[in-house]
Amino acid sequence: MNKKINKILVANRGEIAVRIMRTCREIGISTVAIYSDVDRNAYHVRMADECYSVGVATVRESYLNQNKIIEIAKCSNVTAIHPGYGFLSENPGFVELVHNNDLIFIGPGAEAIRLMGDKTAARELASSLGIPIVPGTTKPLSSIDEAIEVAKTLTYPILLKASGGGGGKGMRIINSDSEIASGIRASQSEAESAFNDNRIYIEKYIENPRHIEVQILADSYGNVIHLGERECSIQRRHQKIVEESPSPFIDEPIREKLTQTAIRLVKHSGYTNAGTIEFIFDQEKNFYYLEMNTRLQVEHPVTEMRIGLDIVREQIAIAEGKPLSITQEDIMFHGHAIECRIYAEDPANNFYPSTGRIHSIKSPQGLGIREDRGVQDGDEITTYYDPIISKLIAWGNTREEARKRMIAALEDYELFGVRNNIALCIWIMNHTVYSEGIIDTNFLIRYFKPEMIEKYSDEVKSDWNLSGLVEDA
Ligand code: ADP
Numbered sequence: 003m004n005k006k007i008n009k010i011l012v013a014n015r016g017e018i019a020v021r022i023m024r025t026c027r028e029i030g031i032s033t034v035a036i037y038s039d040v041d042r043n044a045y046h047v048r049m050a051d052e053c054y055s056v057g058v059a060t061v062r063e064s065y066l067n068q069n070k071i072i073e074i075a076k077c078s079n080v081t082a083i084h085p086g087y088g089f090l091s092e093n094p095g096f097v098e099l100v101h102n103n104d105l106i107f108i109g110p111g112a113e114a115i116r117l118m119g120d121k122t123a124a125r126e127l128a129s130s131l132g133i134p135i136v137p138g139t140t141k142p143l144s145s146i147d148e149a150i151e152v153a154k155t156l157t158y159p160i161l162l163k164a165s166g167g168g169g170g171k172g173m174r175i176i177n178s179d180s181e182i183a184s185g186i187r188a189s190q191s192e193a194e195s196a197f198n199d200n201r202i203y204i205e206k207y208i209e210n211p212r213h214i215e216v217q218i219l220a221d222s223y224g225n226v227i228h229l230g231e232r233e234c235s236i237q238r239r240h241q242k243i244v245e246e247s248p249s250p251f252i253d254e255p256i257r258e259k260l261t262q263t264a265i266r267l268v269k270h271s272g273y274t275n276a277g278t279i280e281f282i283f284d285q286e287k288n289f290y291y292l293e294m295n296t297r298l299q300v301e302h303p304v305t306e307m308r309i310g311l312d313i314v315r316e317q318i319a320i321a322e323g324k325p326l327s328i329t330q331e332d333i334m335f336h337g338h339a340i341e342c343r344i345y346a347e348d349p350a351n352n353f354y355p356s357t358g359r360i361h362s363i364k365s366p367q368g369l370g371i372r373e374d375r376g377v378q379d380g381d382e383i384t385t386y387y388d389p390i391i392s393k394l395i396a397w398g399n400t401r402e403e404a405r406k407r408m409i410a411a412l413e414d415y416e417l418f419g420v421r422n423n424i425a426l427c428i429w430i431m432n433h434t435v436y437s438e439g440i441i442d443t444n445f446l447i448r449y450f451k452p453e454m455i456e457k458y459s460d461e462v463k464s465d466w467n468l469s470g471l472v473e474d475a
Pocket residue numbers: 136161167168169170171173205206207208209211213237240241280282292293443
């Protein structure tokens with residue numbers, strides 16, 4: 003199918019909606035925003051050419067309200083819907099609904115999402131292709147006895163994971179037989195309430211791993227290219243907060259093997275559009291397939307900064323039915339990019355989300371700095387949605403240049419009104435373990451103590467307004 007897209011409904015909010023609209027504006031596509039009651043005056047609404055109320059604040063009745071979104075799409079005469087990330091982006095039923103209404107979904111087809119979104123089915127596919135997967139089960143667990151048997155062969159610790167979804171929901175580390183029964187019950191009920199699907203499976207818990215992923219683009223003609231890897235090992239609660247590209251951990255031969263593995267899996271899954279294959283590395287540099295994210299990732303800007311390619315623009319072209327405009331050989335990687343996710347959350351209080359009105363926000367500027375932001379002065383951070391405020395990205399010719407640029411930018415960042423993690427990001431960037439690039443996913447658990455950050459900010463920022471720590475004065 004070849005159809006020109008001239009108007010897009012962005013079925014999302016916050017920074018990703020703003021970011022998508024920015025590309026649309028640049029290439030002359032008009033945009034439609036949807037907003038819930040509490041988002042009436044949000045940045046993404048102000049950014050759009052048209053805007054429509056989608057419902058009350060709760061996500062089920064607004065940004066997940068499929069019928070209402072389709073109704074708005076039809077009455078505003080859009081050609082396509084971009085789902086962003088989260089919300090309906092990985093919902094195959096929604097993709098079908100979009101298609102059945104003669105609209106284009108800017109993303110993969112429903113079948114590919116169904117296959118790769120089901121973590122056990124995707125593990126089975128990867129394994130059948132000879133791609134290493136984390137040792138464990140490729141079928142959902144059927145009983146506690148089975149789990150105990152599997153744990154015996156894998157040896158503890160093991161990880162319980164939900165088959166039907168991500169975001170850390172249903173994930174539980176189990177250290178002994180005695181923890182299994184209660185662990186399974188807790189995982190199942192968490193998975194049930196998050197995804198309406200209580201299936202869980204087991205993976206060997208890899209000790210102190212690295213999370214490294216490969217960005218790919220695939221068109222409808224079987225062309226698949228990779229846009230390099232991203233290292234996302236700095237995490238809290240199994241969720242990323244700092245990402246970078248390239249990974250400081252892998253060399254060229256491993257990179258080649260990793261990216262080719264990702265391409266092979268994508269080719270066999272019938273996947274089109276932008277997607278990410280996530281891998282986990284053990285300390286010996288063995289890698290294992292972890293999962294595929296069948297959508298645009300939060301951290302895509304670090305890739306864009308290195309190769310000068312707009313991934314959203316490519317997504318739109320692929321959805322229009324165009325072949326990829328670039329080949330693997332056209333992609334040139336330049337320098338190093340680091341992203342810090344700025345969250346309204348309190349690192350000193352177990353990263354608990356923070357709410358309130360943003361009284362004042364001023365972004366850093368300068369060579370190699372990009373910010374993808376979803377809020378402006380006066381906007382409200384509520385409990386209804388993900389508390390991400392913005393993503394700050396620093397590019398440099400070398401990792402060290404990018405790191406120093408990031409520190410300077412973070413120190414320049416002014417944010418009043420909500421507790422946030424800026425001081426934590428500065429602390430991470432300055433840590434010698436981070437600067438040497440020898441990180442793993444337990445970096446924060448191992449090194450971070452809440453007191454450090456307050457001490458740190460007192461020492462380093464005598465003239466700094468403690469915007470990372472203090473609620474509005
Ligand atoms: P989700 O979709 O919930 O984000 P992932 O499978 O992508 O789940 O895993 C998220 C993070 O959890 C990984 O980046 C890693 O830090 C940790 N993790 C996942 N699987 C394992 C494993 N088998 N061993 C150790 N850590 C893991």
